[in-house]
Amino acid sequence: MSAIRLLVLGAVRQHGRAHGYQVRNDLEYWGAHEWSNAKPGSIYHALKQLAKQGLMRAHDIAPSPAGGPPRTEYELTEAGTQEYFALLRASLSQHDRKVDELSAAIGFLVDLPREEAVALLKERVRGLEEWRLSVTEYYTPADGPEQLGHIGEIMNMWVHAADGGAEWTRGLIERIEGGAYVFAGEGEPFVGVLAEGQVNPYATGEADPEYGD
Amino acid sequence: MSAIRLLVLGAVRQHGRAHGYQVRNDLEYWGAHEWSNAKPGSIYHALKQLAKQGLMRAHDIAPSPAGGPPRTEYELTEAGTQEYFALLRASLSQHDRKVDELSAAIGFLVDLPREEAVALLKERVRGLEEWRLSVTEYYTPADGPEQLGHIGEIMNMWVHAADGGAEWTRGLIERIEGGAYVFAGEGEPFVGVLAEGQVNPYATGEADPEYGD
DNA sequence: GCAGCAGTAATCAAACTTGAATAGCTGATC
């Protein structure tokens, strides 16, 4: 559940204090329901879990002003902030994680200082190159790759994915080094959450590629 | 659970009759534990589930000849075979499925006639191109793409993935049309499972990229 | 001759995910 974890931690952190529905809305705003398992059930589960693990503080709040059942607001603890950054760094630098985790991490990329973001992404590229090498070596039987028959196509797909991933990452590094976006400590931070009452311009409720996961 | 479903159906089908541990071993032989959630628990669960749904017949067998608790052998029913091919076709042609499903499907690709495999893969390419278009259109706000800030990088990643996936698929189509591999109805089929007692030359128990899923 | 390790085979509790259901309020429609 690291992707959900990262998303929920990041969303609550940006609000300072948020309830489940707010988080759910942010994630939809980010398109997260399309590339991750960010369904209501999972979000509420994650919030409870994180609270149980001491990463969030829960505050019971009176019934909402606009109808619905009474709601609970959450707030990161110090440990929660630590966990957030640890997860963010790991998701960016380690290639052997699910795609939804990377997507989430890209969304929070600017919470880090610029140089650190670049360093982590370079680490990712290194990992991808290493992995590519290990796949081609490990899965080449002693008696030649023909032994594998069409099974070799699976490895070929991995290699292709590794190359594509590395290429994309290099492009991103270039843009960041070129001065794109506003990172931590560089002034007015990027506003990535919906204010109370603001409508989500991207909420359509359709189109569900669910690529990767 | 479609990936596990496909893997288990395909493995049992190739054996004719197989017990859980045999399936588990085949999946490891294929490297499936590296790119799918093919853990023992999931495999046994899938077998039971498939049996419950009438896609497999279960046979209780006396305690194994080589130690361990009594085992159960499974065998595809007619409905199971139908389901297997339906799943295989869907996994190959639909781009909006998880990567592990595609990996599994590639492993079983040669269970289909050559022309059908090509047709399904072409369908996949069409879907990827369409999806690429929808991503670039849908996530370009009226007031220009800069509005999205670094969030646009997530969409960029998708587009990159779509392009890479389409390119890889086209390459595969080319190789198949060029006569590579032995498909259904073309003589001696490819042997993709371990015979009883044969050791798995790829079983190392380490290296776990877990790419995609 | 037996302690311990490696291999065979399967199960279980706990955690996680899914999709649907619930429940209250507002505004529109007939």
Place this chain on the structure above:
DNA sequence: GATCAGCTATTCAAGTTTGATTACTGCTGC
């Protein structure tokens, strides 16, 4: 002015996945 649709907000049961654990056998060294 009843009721229906739609939004706010959360919970729940059922299904799936995970990681550990169990249980049994054969071999190996001492």
